[in-house]
Amino acid sequence: xxxxxxxxxxxxxxxxxxxxxxxxxxxxxxxxxxxRSALVISxxxxxxxxxxxxxxxxxxxxxxLTLFSPRAMAMAHHIGTADTSLEWSRQxxxxxxxxCTLYPRNFAPVCQLPQSPGxxxxxxIPELERCVKELGFVGCNLNPDxxxxxxxxxxxxxxxxxxxxxxxxxxDVPAMVHVSASCNPCxxxxxxxxxxxxxxxxxxxxxxxxxxxxxTLKFIIPHGxxxxxxxxxxxxxxxQDMKRPLLKDYLLxxxxxxxxxxxxxxxxxxxxxxxxxxxxxxxxxxxxxxxVDPETGFYFxxxxxxxxxxxxxxxxDRYKIYEGNARRVFSRLKLPA
Amino acid sequence: xxxxxxxxxxxxxxxxxxxxxxxxxxxxxxxxxxxRSALVISxxxxxxxxxxxxxxxxxxxxxxLTLFSPRAMAMAHHIGTADTSLEWSRQxxxxxxxxCTLYPRNFAPVCQLPQSPGxxxxxxIPELERCVKELGFVGCNLNPDxxxxxxxxxxxxxxxxxxxxxxxxxxDVPAMVHVSASCNPCxxxxxxxxxxxxxxxxxxxxxxxxxxxxxTLKFIIPHGxxxxxxxxxxxxxxxQDMKRPLLKDYLLxxxxxxxxxxxxxxxxxxxxxxxxxxxxxxxxxxxxxxxVDPETGFYFxxxxxxxxxxxxxxxxDRYKIYEGNARRVFSRLKLPA
Numbered sequence: 001x002x003x004x005x006x007x008x009x010x011x012x013x014x015x016x017x018x019x020x021x022x023x024x025x026x027x028x029x030x031x032x033x034x035x036r037s038a039l040v041i042s043x044x045x046x047x048x049x050x051x052x053x054x055x056x057x058x059x060x061x062x063x064x065l066t067l068f069s070p071r072a073m074a075m076a077h078h079i080g081t082a083d084t085s086l087e088w089s090r091q092x093x094x095x096x097x098x099x100c101t102l103y104p105r106n107f108a109p110v111c112q113l114p115q116s117p118g119x120x121x122x123x124x125i126p127e128l129e130r131c132v133k134e135l136g137f138v139g140c141n142l143n144p145d146x147x148x149x150x151x152x153x154x155x156x157x158x159x160x161x162x163x164x165x166x167x168x169x170x171x172d173v174p175a176m177v178h179v180s181a182s183c184n185p186c187x188x189x190x191x192x193x194x195x196x197x198x199x200x201x202x203x204x205x206x207x208x209x210x211x212x213x214x215x216t217l218k219f220i221i222p223h224g225x226x227x228x229x230x231x232x233x234x235x236x237x238x239x240q241d242m243k244r245p246l247l248k249d250y251l252l253x254x255x256x257x258x259x260x261x262x263x264x265x266x267x268x269x270x271x272x273x274x275x276x277x278x279x280x281x282x283x284x285x286x287x288x289x290x291x292v293d294p295e296t297g298f299y300f301x302x303x304x305x306x307x308x309x310x311x312x313x314x315x316x317d318r319y320k321i322y323e324g325n326a327r328r329v330f331s332r333l334k335l336p337a
Numbered sequence: 338x339x340x341x342x343x344x345x346x347x348x349x350x351x352x353x354x355x356x357x358x359x360x361x362x363x364x365x366x367x368x369x370x371x372x373r374s375a376l377v378i379s380x381x382x383x384x385x386x387x388x389x390x391x392x393x394x395x396x397x398x399x400x401x402l403t404l405f406s407p408r409a410m411a412m413a414h415h416i417g418t419a420d421t422s423l424e425w426s427r428q429x430x431x432x433x434x435x436x437c438t439l440y441p442r443n444f445a446p447v448c449q450l451p452q453s454p455g456x457x458x459x460x461x462i463p464e465l466e467r468c469v470k471e472l473g474f475v476g477c478n479l480n481p482d483x484x485x486x487x488x489x490x491x492x493x494x495x496x497x498x499x500x501x502x503x504x505x506x507x508x509d510v511p512a513m514v515h516v517s518a519s520c521n522p523c524x525x526x527x528x529x530x531x532x533x534x535x536x537x538x539x540x541x542x543x544x545x546x547x548x549x550x551x552x553t554l555k556f557i558i559p560h561g562x563x564x565x566x567x568x569x570x571x572x573x574x575x576x577q578d579m580k581r582p583l584l585k586d587y588l589l590x591x592x593x594x595x596x597x598x599x600x601x602x603x604x605x606x607x608x609x610x611x612x613x614x615x616x617x618x619x620x621x622x623x624x625x626x627x628x629v630d631p632e633t634g635f636y637f638x639x640x641x642x643x644x645x646x647x648x649x650x651x652x653x654d655r656y657k658i659y660e661g662n663a664r665r666v667f668s669r670l671k672l673p674a
Contacts, residue, residue, distance in 0.1 A: 263570025
């Protein structure tokens with residue numbers, strides 16, 4: 001079985017965007033916010049939105065199950081208030097739930113959190129509980145920068161975040177650390193802000209005692225860990241200079257990397273420096289990069305080809321990366337053995 | 338000959354820090370700013386500061402010449418006004434000039450620019466001209482984020498920066514894109530802000546027509562290019578999705594990467610994906626990571642070992658990385674052939 005731990009619902013029917021526009025349009029008080037019930041999307045529309053995209057690509061590429069979450073770029077926690085974010089998150093999460101209910105063998109749900117700049121993350125707990133307890137979600141996406149490129153929240157290791165972590169631990173759900181759109185013109189979204197968010201979060205974890213306080217808290221750092229595996233020597237050296245434990249004895253109990261790295265050389269590096277126990281297969285499809293690589297003739301984001309093409313990967317390690325680690329990290333995922 | 342294109346004067350005598358403290362202490366108006374002449378450091382003190390550090394390491398590691406610039410973390414452009422930054426930059430640059438004059442075979446000077454948040458980069462031109470024309474500097478360090486982790490300036494590709502680029506082109510000096518200290522608690526300096534700055538700048542370049550406007554402008558992106566080579570497939574794919582030219586036909590005429598990547602796997606990846614023409618040897622010593630790697634028994638930042646240990650590097654490519662590219666990019670560097 002091949003589990004893709006990182007897929008977003010980037011092909012959602014247009015009615016959702018219309019609802020969101022109406023919501024954003026209401027923020028100046030010129031119109032009432034749209035009601036939840038104003039969003040009407042049929043099951044057939046949902047089916048069509050994934051049949052031609054994610055499901056087709058699963059079949060073509062030979063992957064089985066995608067951990068499916070709302071479109072990351074559209075979370076846009078910086079827009080409006082906490083209430084804006086909650087209403088928007090509920091709509092997005094409910095659509096994810098519906099797709100996963102329609103295709104329980106192909107998708108498992110991961111939720112967006114109703115974060116909002118300056119609002120304590122504890123505010124996200126009710127929506128997280130609703131998703132996990134009522135709707136069967138198995139994980140969440142946590143935005144380390146709800147300001148959208150201005151980085152105004154405390155680091156992820158600050159006690160500001162602890163109530164949410166307590167709930168994650170209680171529910172036994174991991175978080176993928178995933179920023180959303182950048183509204184800072186310095187940062188291109190998928191080309192800079194995403195990778196910077198990954199790198200930033202890892203270094204926050206490295207410098208902290210977070211996992212002494214939460215020994216069972218689990219984070220996935222997407223996009224192959226940003227800059228981290230490429231600079232693994234730098235991080236080992238910084239940890240040593242800072243009198244921190246060895247990364248493998250500390251961070252790697254709690255921090256995992258996905259395989260959203262879109263060329264063979266990058267995946268080879270990832271597999272060379274990061275233990276197989278800490279790597280989860282992912283493609284981010286349909287996502288950041290949509291084209292075909294002229295150097296290979298295959299989609300850039302067809303990351304399974306790079307794993308399959310990596311030299312010297314043992315069958316045991318392949319199992320961990322494709323399936324075993326995802327079952328372990330997303331422990332609420334109920335699948336046949 | 339082995340040229341290290343990235344070394345900072347991190348071992349400067351303590352009197353400089355004292356002068357800087359006095360300068361910062363004066364910012365609240367409680368005392369007058371210190372005079373330039375209040376900084377007194379003897380040639381013997383300068384010699385001692387590098388003999389036991391950079392010069393010893395050059396000898397031990399078998400490198401010849403270091404392109405030497407003020408301590409990047411201490412540039413701290415966010416402190417005080419443009420005048421604060423100018424006075425501080427002059428002091429730092431003058432010390433670099435003195436060290437390079439004492440050891441012309443070991444060091445060549447690269448200057449700090451007196452950037453200041455919100456102040457047009459054109460304001461740096463007089464100090465750049467003084468350094469290049471009067472003191473023989475061969476390059477400069479350009480901070481894409483003088484705010485120190487708040488990223489409030491326009492992207493490097495905005496016309497805001499153009500007057501400085503016009504002067505760089507006229508003087509034929511490259512810039513290393515190098516942030517300084519982070520005063521944003523989200524970003525660890527050497528573990529996040531540095532690499533994020535590199536990644537951010539590259540993506541700004543990718544999305545722009547900057548090098549159509551300045552075909553001879555040259556930038557070095559340090560720290561192995563941040564996350565960029567590890568995600569080279571992502572960048573090739575993003576460029577393609579954005580209808581940009583191939584990276585090798587466009588950006589790689591003007592953008593170069595250094596080798597400050599502190600493990601063999603990272604250097605192997607860099608050499609595998611980036612053309613040798615675009616890689617300049619560097620170690621950042623004495624710098625970000627100061628310890629010995631217990632896995633190898635050698636200093637993490639002894640990057641020459643990784644280049645020497647890279648499989649399949651041709652003699653021609655080795656020459657380019659160790660010497661030829663530095664001579665070409667830092668074209669004002671006057672060296673025996």
